[in-house]
Amino acid sequence: MAADNEAPAASSANESRPSGDNNKASNNNGSENRRNPRHDHRKPGKGRSEKGRGEWGREKGDKRKKNDEFKEFKRRKLNKKGDSADGESSNNPFSKDEIAAEERRPKRKVAVMIGYAGTGYKGMQVNGNEKTIEADLFKAFVAASAISKANADDPKKSSLVRCARTDKGVHAAGNVISLKLIIEDEDIVDKINAELPEQIRIWGIQRTNNAFSCYQTCDSRWYEYLMPSYCLLPPHPESFLGQKLVELAKEHGVEDELAARMEDVKDFWSDVEEKEIKPILARLDPETKAAVLERVHVMDDEEVAARKEAAKETEESAPAEEKPAAETPAGEAAEQTTQPEAQQSGLVLESHKPKNRELGPVDFALRDIKAAYVAAKRRYRVSTERLNRLQEALNKYNGTKNFHNYTVQKSFFDPSAKRHIKSFVVNPKPIIINDTEWLSLKVHGQSFMMHQIRKMVGLASLIVRCGTPMERINESYQNQKMAIPKAPGLGLLLERPVFHNYNRKATESLGKEAIDFDKYEEKIQAFKDKQIYTRIFSVEEKDNSFHMFFNQIDQFKTNHFLWLTAGGMKAAEIARDTTGEKVQQDVDKQLGDEDEEDPEGGEVHETRDAVDFLKLPTIKNSKRPAQHHQLRRRQSHVVEPAVKMSAQALNKIAPNSPSRQNPSELETSIAQALFDLESNTSDLKVALRPLQIVSAREIEVGHGKKAIVIFVPVPSLQGFHRVQQRLTRELEKKFSDRHVLILASRRILPRPKRSARSRNTQKQKRPRSRTLTAVHDAILEDLTYPVEIVGKRVRTKEDGSKLLKVILDEKERGGVDYRLDTYSEVYRRLTGRNVNFEFPQSGPADY
Structure with a gap:
């Protein structure tokens, strides 16, 4: 009571103090006396009610100006000390005088078709001061005056977007970037190519509409993978895997089936031993011979280290301008003469040479034997039966499958693990380069995850070389973890992206030419022969990457790869956590191929299995007790959707929502995805924990594209806005080829009747926010957030x-111009009204 009585006295004392320094001092003592800076324009003792709305608004200041200044402040780059890096320390290589003196010319949105050999580069995407493909391209654009000097310091100013991001050392015969360029000069392509190294080429520049984004409009991608045909040879009978294949085939009574699959190569190793290895062993004394036989089929630590070192040198050490020693076009490969075996042996020995110790008789003998094995492999020519079996394995990938075992950190329940493969074929006519026969595999798919293609090639080649039943590929799509090694990245090549839907729209309604690589086919093939293929062939000839990869798998003395045997997945059972990620990481580490970056742009957040979420022990289906099934029924929902989700993920759906009782498959997937992000992403955990959704629906937006609209409670909308840009980016990775939009779930109340009786019975006045106009305006704001709407016209x-035209802030054009069609169609489907989103027109030219 005393505290309550003292409060008015203190308030009156403060009111009686005169203004001035003393009053300022009192205002700084305690948070209760601090004034809001936004209220500085108000006079003491008076509020807004004593002023007109116009006067009050003018004194408050320009809100848009404040927002622009705040956005500009956030865009400022900071140096290591945290100080602003603008002004004198700008990254722009040109002075202010040079920028001012340059003539302003219009820039247009274009698609640039490019090709490059990735040797010596740290990948495609700009990454600080690292040497990347985009960094060299951007410098060439500036040097050729395709980008103005004022925009030379930041690719974002030109709205640069890449279609497919390749990892370091990965090549691309065809790729596309979209950005704004000055293309008035007719010979602009030649000018840009003159500023580029030989291993990067511009094929063509195609004018597009202003909303074009090569990443969003790409329908599918073609990749090529090159590998020597000896990768299909079976493991050596004395290797660990070779012995297990025979042992488990006898145990399961399938020796005849295995022998039939190996019929075309049954004599290969016996002939090599008789003609190549026995003469070497005959020259050794008994003691040295015994030591050599003990070590010849064992993977030494030196070989593992050599493989890591060879991969490192291949991807990092080679300079970008360095040309391979052998430059043999692929088409002329069959006419080339073979190198002497002594030279091949010398190359093999370089990569296996032990360091910091003297070589002894055993080392020299091992060197000769391993060189003989490599030379014999290179002389191998694949049979038609073996090629047909490889094609049969590749056909198993076609269609929409759950490729959770073909990437990292994705569970069976993750919807983004489902990918669609249109075709996967092997060229039936191998090519011969320097006595080594090479196979070309081409895959066409909508999108790919990290390491997916390399793991697909790795599994298919292992299935063929080990005589494994084809059903094992179907088992890899099931809810069980399989350790699949990824084939060497040396042979991976991005062939070209496909823009089928955009090309149809461009030619039929936009009046633009199609983005088509076929018109440059001759140039591309010549570039591949000279800059890409020769690099792949020469690196393999020097480092024996494929030989070392498969040799290490054959000597991998654990259960990881015993699913290749007749024992199946049961033989490969090992102690692991429920996600199986530790297993894959251990395999990659021991194979010397740890995860690095994301070559296909796939996301890398960890996704756990539903069993792990529920903290239940893994129990085999055949012996599950009744209590276990009851517990699972209590923790899962009564109505089981097609995509299962954990009990914790169900809490991401609001309790008062009808979807809580009967969630759709889409709502289940979104709830699970939100819970995964909350559990595994540290910087989103706190922000996502209190957020829930009401419902979700999928909307067709034209040209075969779809958008996902997530409805959230109105009180939670502000919380979603805090993380919306990051959240939508992560969700769009999981739900590929679909835009994700977040809207508040609002209800429109009907207009009250005007009769006296209805006015008397009306309990409360209809809120203005529940009117039809207010809800439609709110939907517009939610759709475009965080872009500001600066004008509307009807x-x-x-x-x-009637057509509503909504004008958006020009400063945010680069981030949303490719989503405008989606905004328009979603608004029309939700409200029944037509709307057109556009940016302010600054004149006939777009500067």
């Missing part, structure tokens, strides 16, 4: 229909 057509 156009009435001759037929009486």
Whole structure:
């Protein structure tokens, strides 16, 4: 009571103090006396009610100006000390005088078709001061005056977007970037190529509409993978895997089936031993011979280290301008003469030479034997039966499958693990380069995850070389973890992206030419022969990457790869956690191929299995007790959707929502995805924990594309806005080829009747926020957030229909111009009204 009585006295004392320094001092003592800076324009003792709305608004200041200044402040780059890096320390290589003196010319949105050999580069995407493909391209654009000097310091100013991001050392015969360029000069392509190294080429520059984004409009991608045909040879009978294949085939009574699959190569190793290895062993004394036989089929630590070192030198050490020693076009490969075996042996020995110790008789003998094995492999020519079996394995990938075992950190329940493969074929006519036969595999798919293609090639080649039943590929799509090694990245090549839907729209309605690589086919093939293929062939000839990869798998003395045997997945059972990720990481580490970056742009957040979420022990289906099934029924929902989710993920759906009782498959997937992000992403955990959704629906937006609209409670909308840009980016990775939009779930109340009786019975006045107009305006704001709407216009057509034109902030054009069609169609489907989103027109030229 005393505290309550003292409060008014203190308030009156403060009111009686005169203004001035003493009053300022009192205002700084305690948070209760601090004034809001936004209220500085108000006079003491007076509020807004004593002023007109116009006067009050003018004194408050320009809100848009404050927002622009705040956005500009956030865009400032900071140096290591945290100080602003603008002004004198700008990254722009040109002075202010040079920028001012340059003539301003219009820039247009274009698609640039490029090809490059990735040797010596740290990948495609700009990454600080690292040497990347985009960094060299951007410098060439500036040097050729395709980008103005004022925009030379930041690719974002030109709205640069890449279609497919390749990892370091990965090549691309065809790729696309979209950005704004100055293309008035007719010979602009030649000017840009003159500024580029030989291993990067511009094929063509195609004018597009302003909303074009090569990443969003790409329908599918073609990749090529090159590998020597000896990768299909079976493991050596004396290797660990070779012995297990025979042992488990006898145990399961399938020796005849295995022998039939190996019929075309049954004599290969016996002939090599008789003609190549026995003469070497005959020259050794008994003691040295015994030591050599003990070590010849064992993977030494030196070989593992050599493989890591060879991979490192291949991807990092080779300079970008360095040309391979052998430059043999692929088409002329069959006419080339073979190198002497002594030279091949010398190359093999370089990569296996032990360091910091003297070589003894055993080392020299091992060197000769391993060189003989490599030379014999290179002389191998694949049979038609073996090629047909490889094609049969590749056909198993076609269609929409759950490729959770073909990437990292994705569970069976993750919807983004489902990918669609259109075709996967092997060229039936191998090519011969320097006595080594090479196979070309081409895959066409909508999108790919990290390491997916390399693991697909690795599994298919292992299935063929080990005589494994084809059903094992179907088992890899099931809810069980399989350790699949990824084939060497040396042979991976991005062939070209496909823009089928955009090309149809461009030619039929936009009046633009199609993005087509076929018109440059001759140039591309010549570039591949000279800059890409020769690099792949020469690196393999020097480092024996494929030989070392498969040799290490054959000597991998654990259960990881015993699913290749007749024992199946049961033989490969090992102690692991429920996600199986530790297993894959251990395999990659021991194979010397730890995860690095994401070559296909796939996301890398960890996704756990539902069993792990529920903290239940893994129990085999055949012996599950009744209590276990009851517990699972209590923790899962009564109505089981097609995509299962954990009990914790169900809490991401609001309790008062009808979807909580009967969630759709889409709502289940979104709830699970939100819970995964909350559990595994540290910087989103706190922000996502209190957020829930009400419902979700999928909307067709034209050209075969779809958008996902997530409805959230109105009180939670502000919380979603805090993380919306990051959240939508992560969700769009999981739900590929679909835009994700977040809207508040609002209800429109009907207009009250005007009769006296209805006015008397009306309990409360209808809130303005529940009117039709207010809800439609709120939907517009939610759709475009965080882009500000700067104007609206209503156009009435001759037929009486109305079109709403919404003008967006020009400064945010680069981030949303490719989503405008989605905004328009979603608004029309939700409200029944037509709307057109656009940016302010600054004149006939777009500067």
